[in-house]
Amino acid sequence: MNDKLQHPKLTFFGAGSMAEALLRGITAAELLPPSNIVVMNRQNAERLQELQQKYKIMPASTDTDKSNALRSADIILLSMKPKDAAVAIRSLKPLLHPDQLLVSVIAGLSIDTIHQLLGNAQPVVRTMPNTSSTIGLGATGISFSEAVNENQRAFAIAMFEAVGLTSVVEEPMIEAVNGVSGSGPAYIYYVMEAMIQAGVELGLTPEVATQLTAQTVKGAAEMVISTGENPGELRRKVTSPNGTTQAALETLDRFAFQEAINKAIHRCAERAREMGDAIRAEAL
Known part of the structure; x- marks a missing residue:
């Protein structure tokens, strides 16, 4: 250089x-x-x-x-x-x-x-x-x-x-980067909000629910990075048949959680293109 x-x-x-x-x-x-x-x-x-x-x-x-x-x-x-x-x-x-x-x-x-x-x-x-x-x-x-x-x-x-x-x-x-990681932190925060709220509803203090949620998200991210394993495989490893995690995941599936995340990311990328089109229109 x-x-x-x-x-x-x-x-x-x-x-x-x-x-x-x-x-x-x-x-x-x-x-x-x-x-x-x-x-x-x-x-x-x-x-x-x-x-x-x-x-x-x-x-x-x-x-x-x-x-x-x-x-x-x-x-x-x-x-x-x-x-x-x-x-x-x-x-x-x-x-x-x-x-x-x-x-x-x-x-x-x-x-x-x-x-x-x-x-x-x-x-x-x-x-x-x-x-x-x-x-x-x-x-x-x-x-x-x-x-x-x-x-x-x-x-x-x-x-x-x-x-x-x-x-x-x-x-x-x-635009795909925008959908996945550009706006990605907001999706995680949204999930964290729901986890904290549920923890409080189950009797935890807001402080404890927040600490446990934040550490859980941090740990899960570090597991993906440090092990190099696919998140789906890590999910399967912690999901015992007929156990508590399976019950929770089945509930998420019933409410189309994965589909909602997928559609949100596609919409984010689409909105980025719309914003770009608006700027382009001013350039013409």
């Missing part, structure tokens, strides 16, 4: 929770010195000051500072809200030079739509991380446009590996 991409200038266009998760990971892993990182948003100067105090990065609050940060960046990370994406990306068009790398964490936003908004085939990395990135346990799908070179590709992967696991996928699979 050349010196420029060992220590590139990185500008965050958007300063929300995912941007902060990546900031935390990048600075903790010492991928970049904080002086090489600039953060900007539309108008929340207090948020920029907060991030400056926590991570020692450089805020860009004025229009001049923002333009300079975008022009001089080697990498621009797009982390604005989907509804703001089309306008924001169009505003980049007169500021970019051909070898600047754009990295998107915006749900539904395709590489092709970014190219349409810019009017050129800028190097683009499209990603779908999840909120567990905020504690370094994220799961991110990542794909690349043809113009992304090997050094850019390596640095982009390193950024997301700083906040968890990264899987390289073909871009059409990013």
